[in-house]
Amino acid sequence: MSSPPDIETSASRSGQRLLWAALIVATALVVALGWQVGRLRDDQQWLVDRVTQPYVGMYVPRVALQSLDGRARELGQPPGDSQVVFFFTTTCPHCRASLPQLKLAASQLQAASGGGAELIGVAFASPEQTRRYADEHGLDFPLIAHDDRRTSALFRARKVPSLLVIGRDGRVRYQHVGAINSKQTLQELLRAVRPASPSRAAVQAAVAAPAVPR
Secondary structure, eight states: OOOOHHHHHHHHHHHHHHHHHHHHHHHHHHHHHHHHHHHHHHHHHHHHHHHHSOOTTOBOOOEEEEOTTSOEEEETOOSSSEEEEEEEOTTOHHHHHHHHHHHHHHHHHHHHHTTOEEEEEEESSOHHHHHHHHHHHTOOSOEEEOOOHHHHHHTTOOSSSEEEEEETTSBEEEEEESOOOSHHHHHHHHHHTSOOOHHHHHHHHHHSSOOOOO
């Protein structure tokens, strides 16, 4: 005995509705899963960057070293308002390409900072290599020859060239990784060494501890 046509049609339509509903739910689950995987990747990259890259607001250690002129220097502890540290190697082409802008910054640093900033170059090389490099390129700011890679890890300077502006409080005010070959980078650097006003200090405090992405 066969079912009436209207009952079969109703059952078919009900099955189609259930199938479409199941497809919609499955699609929504796939989209949600993809979004969650993307967020997890972003969070993972954020954590990797925090461990390997310098960032504004980061505390740096104090490391006592000696420059090529025999003077005692302390990385991470500016004698004035700020300290500009340029990490480089003598064989890095991007470091070499950065020298014209770096020397220009050195000539304008005291005027921009009101006399409160110092520039130090840290070469991951031997003293002899560093001296030859300084003579070849006419570098007249203090240089430290220091081939201990633990220091580069402490300052997140695993990639060179790396430029940090460190404030009196031991925190990074500005960072740049890669070649310094634009006027914009130079202007950003000179702005970072300006004496901090109360309003600027408040802004720096606000960005010192960036929120973890959610």
